[in-house]
Amino acid sequence: MTEYIFKGKTIALGVSGGIAAYKAVDLASELTQAGATVKIIMSENAVKFVSPITFQSITCQPVITDLFASNPQGRIYHISISEEADVIVIAPATANILAKAACGIADDTLSTTIVATRSAVVMIPAMNNYMWLNKATQHNLETLRERGIHIIEPEVGRLACGEEEAIGRFPKTETIIDYLKNLLTVVRGLEGKTILVTAGGTHEPIDPVRFIGNRSSGKMGYAIAEAAEARGGDVVLISGPTCLRPPYGIKVVNVETARQMKQAVLDYLPQADAVIMAAAIADFRPSEESVEKIKKEKMPKSLGLGLNPDILQMVSEKEGRRIVVGFAAESENIIESAVEKLKKKNLDLIVANNIGKPGVGFGSDLNLAILIDRSGPMGDLKTYRKSDLAGRIMDWLVGALKRDAAD
């Protein structure tokens, strides 16, 4: 955990009355251990799920449940906390508190704090899948997002109400911590900069049904787009087909094939200050694409292949100064191969991934990676959460853009 980000920060953790209230205990504990002062506000119904004494013991802070209570200086709690907090996190957020916040209702200490604050508010809903999908809940979420409230969406999985595979699960503590790390990142530094990010794999059609593809999930590119946005950049995300939700507040251009990705990159390149090419673009495509579905009995015995454009090479050769970051997915001679690619393609930074180890790389939330710039490798190959690695790439980019401006 990047502890320095949380040291000296005050996080108001609002707990509402959902079954996932017990998971907020782990979140409070992790944030406290990371150096944050965590002030808990509980709704009357939250107290029915977890005792305030649990939170008090973990955070070593008084737990606020009463709207009319005052702090030791005689200040009303909801005003003092809403001023002190760097961020207010509502976890779990019930359908009820989402509705109250969307309407500006302030009838208890938690809802009143949300109305009173000027700090960032992050809501982490968790509920039964039908409550989540309810049109009123979705409408309230839209209203909150439009007002700049951050929403960390629930995960799909087993729900307390017995559903085996449904949306509504409270996210993992690490996911929340990563999100808060990005939000609280002191170094912003990408304001006024346009960052072009490519993500996902490409689908190269054989016919309208079949295609050649690869295992890229798009997670790395999406994490980079989010980290760039968190640092104030104007982000354009060019995405191949993925199962990921479009990140909120980021312009997403959806493409399918390598040639479409090339065109989209060319369209947005002139305005880009930096290009991060995280997409796994298929090197080959079928040399012929059938307009009609090929019947099984007419399927050719072998598939002719043609080379796709090398978009990374093309970007680094285009006129105009911009920072270009590439990725190298390798299973052997990781660093040597990546250094060679960095030089050959004239990149500013290359992120070398070891894809030969189980549990990391394609589809996983983890990457075994190392950053290498023109002065050489930075540190050793290490396992990172993709969001953490994205943050490091963005920290490097902020520095590189500053150095460029000074030259």
Ligand SMILES: Cc1cc2nc3c(=O)[nH]c(=O)nc-3n(C[C@H](O)[C@H](O)[C@H](O)COP(=O)(O)O)c2cc1C
């Ligand atoms: C056992 C139980 C579990 C509940 N779990 C959830 C939940 O996970 N999410 C949710 O939105 N509401 C849940 N509810 C409903 C809320 O407790 C209810 O809407 C309440 O009014 C929320 O109050 P609050 O938002 O002021 O805390 C649950 C209710 C019960 C009885």
